[in-house]
Amino acid sequence: MPERRLGQLLGLMMVAAVLLNFPMLALIERWAERQGLPLVPIYLFTVWAAVIAVAAWLIERRGED
């Protein structure tokens, strides 16, 4: 895999680690309490799916291998 793509995936991992960890979770939790909705699981699964989608796009897009 080219260096650039490895770098992009590493960046994606960093972003995902931040989004799937405490500061963001605490914010969502606060917001969910006000809305009265079970937003934390929905948020986690959505971010998770988005991260996978971006990774799939980065890895599978044509023309760079």
Place this chain on the structure above:
Amino acid sequence: MGSLASSAILVSLVYLGLLFALASWGDRRAEAGRSVIANPYVYTLSLAVYCTAWTYFGSVGVAAAQGVGFLPVYLGPTLLALVFGGLVRKILLIAKAYGITSIADFASARYGKSGTIAGLVTVVALVGSIPYISLQLKAVAVGIELLLAQDGPGTVERAMGADSALIVALLLAAFSILFGTRHIDATEHHQGMVLAIAFESIVKLVCFLAVGVFVTWTLFDGPVDLLARAAEAGLAERLGFAASSLTAADWFVLTILSGLAALLLPRQFQVVVIENLEPAHVKRASWLFPLYLLVINLFVLPIALGGLILGGTPREADSFVLALPLVHGQGWLAILAFLGGLSAATAMVIVETVAVSTMISNDLVMPILLRMRALGLAHKPDLTGLILGVRRAGILLALLGGYLFFHGVGEAMGLVSIGYIAFAGVAQFAPLLVLGIAWKGANRNGAVAGLSVGFLVWLYTLVVPSFVTAGVLPASLLTEGPWGWDLLRPTALLGLTGLNPVSHCVVWSLAVNTGLLTLVSLLTRPSDLERLQAILFVDVEESRRTPRLWRGEARVGALEELLVRFLGRPAAEAIWRAEGARRGRPLEPEEAADARLVERAERQLARAIGAATARAVVASTVRGETVGPDALMEILDETQKVLEYSRRLEQKSNELEAATAELKRANERLTELDRLKDDFLATVSHELRTPLTSIRSFSEILLDNPDLDAEERAHFLRIITSESERLTRLINDVLDLSKIESGRMDWKVGPADLGELVRTAVRAAEGLIAEKSIALEIVVPNDPAPVVCDRDRVIQVVLNLLSNASKFVPQPGGRVRVELVRRGPAFEVRIEDNGPGVPPAQRETVFEKFHQLTGDLNTQKPTGTGLGLTISRQIVERFGGRIWVDDTALGGAALCFTLPVGSELPARAAA
């Protein structure tokens, strides 16, 4: 439908049979070179062995109590998978380049092929695996109990005996042995096994989704309805982060821990690294594997919530997946649910035990057995049976260990708590592995220190508390610390609180582990081999391009023997054929193996028996790497032989040199003789011409002048006669000399009386002496003087000397004295005169050929031939005497010669 439990057991057995058939087919396809698993999808599904009974049953259990608290276990691997392309690719390159067979092997190879590291990692992996295996046993056992309970009390339960967990353990052990240890594969890929567990990953996913769909859309009217009902039941709180009972730090630590576990658990390392066929597969797996994890977790919360809404308690939630279909009369769905759980558990157990048993045989038992000289294993012709036996025993050990843990501790704990113990255990490999491939400075001492202390911290902070939970150890240990030492409380070490027990353990153990690894590595010096291995691992891309060098040498035949012993004959021969084909000629047993071949052999062996063991056995064959006493003696012996040979060579060379010198001398002598001969011939011709010229010229005068008076004619004729005599003498002398010198002289050797010989010679010379009126004095005693000689020749010598003397004495008044005396072992004859004498400078040269004394005192034309003294010397020396010129009281020269005293006198008759 008969009893549900018996149907489930029947289905399970059919399923396991199917799995085995699938594995055999996969193996056959692999042997035929048409692998069915060589694609990223099967690879991804094999990675999903990560999802075990823990995921299948336990996640719902956690979700029921802690909501999203079950998720870090899957988010961690997702994050890690994103960087598979960098991290795992590098590990794969290393593993393939150096024939790595397990995580213990990897660690050992990195740290100088250390047996200590290999053994330590194996022990940690084994100890860490046991709780995890017990988790699978517990899940399957609980499932069976549930199904049995549905049939009503009694019946099958009694038939099976009470202990379903033991039966499950033994069945799984048998199954794993069948799967994993059918043969020692030279490539150590278990393609059939990978195919089977990929299939199991599909089964468990489908089964779990089926239960999830059933709960969400059959028991409820879809997710919206489910959420509404949950809110009604007051369960909305359960979905918040707060309900997870995890702190921000716990969440973070558990995410990292799970990410590490997805690579470092023995079975994960096995499927991710060892069983990988093509590094390119890793790329697609980096998003497909997270996708699998996402999908299998979609229905965890719905099932948990559904179970709780329908009256289940969080304590029972581990069995919701099975219980919900059962309670609602869905017998076949329940069997399917059980089957999914079984597939999750069997997949884990098979791969885990194969991985751990490989480590036990390669990295723990075989090195020890091989080192025990008494067993003589190093000389056994075939070790494959032994290796397989050790692996089978290892599988049994792991499963029975799991069973005992389940009985002692596991029954009191939730599935996930047990799983975390294993996670934290294998996380101890992370520092030595990650630093090992990133930092060349990490060395063996550091790795041993970090791993062993990290392992102890793990035991103390996580395993000990689990024994407390199980009631094996007193609760006061946790609340008050050992012997009341507050700071040593296992779950609050040094007073660290605010973390759950798992995070607490991970933080402490990894901090200590990493710290010690770094510190000790910086403070101690690595061996050369460690440094080499560190470079090979860290710079694997560069290293792979440069061939490694082996010091020392080995015979091809010895190496092949080694391969046959550890891999079996067919595998060894296949390798040798391939190597021969690459060279374009078959390998000869007696030829020396080159570095490449030795390395290939070591790599092949490493694939079967691990780097540390392979190193040891190859080193025993290749001389020069590790020199034992035997090898040392052999080398000494060889050196001695070489020295001896060299000494003989030197001797020969000296002899040759001597011979050459002799030849050279002979050659010089020959050249000299040749020159002498030429000189001699020139001189002889000259000496012959002088009298001839004289004879010829006087003859011509006589011819030309017929009227010469008689007196004149007589004078000329006298000259002619005298010159003719001289010519005759000369020719006689030349003939004598040439005879003597060429060794053709006919000597008549016999005993003689030297006195008698001298007197005879003097009598013969009387005329000559009288003619010149020389006063002759003879001092020859009458005592016998016995010598051994040719008497005529010795008389010739004396005559010669007398004639010489008479030539040089003054006229008149000439005096000659002849004396014979005995001096020690020889008789000396002295012939003295009162002539002009011989100057000291010429006393040796007078014996040379044609040397004639010239000088002011001798105005007379020499009458000798110039050969007399030369011949005399030859004769005297022939009989062991010597001849020389001496001073004399008479004033002239004294010519003396000696002859050795003989033992006997001549017989009277002969004399």
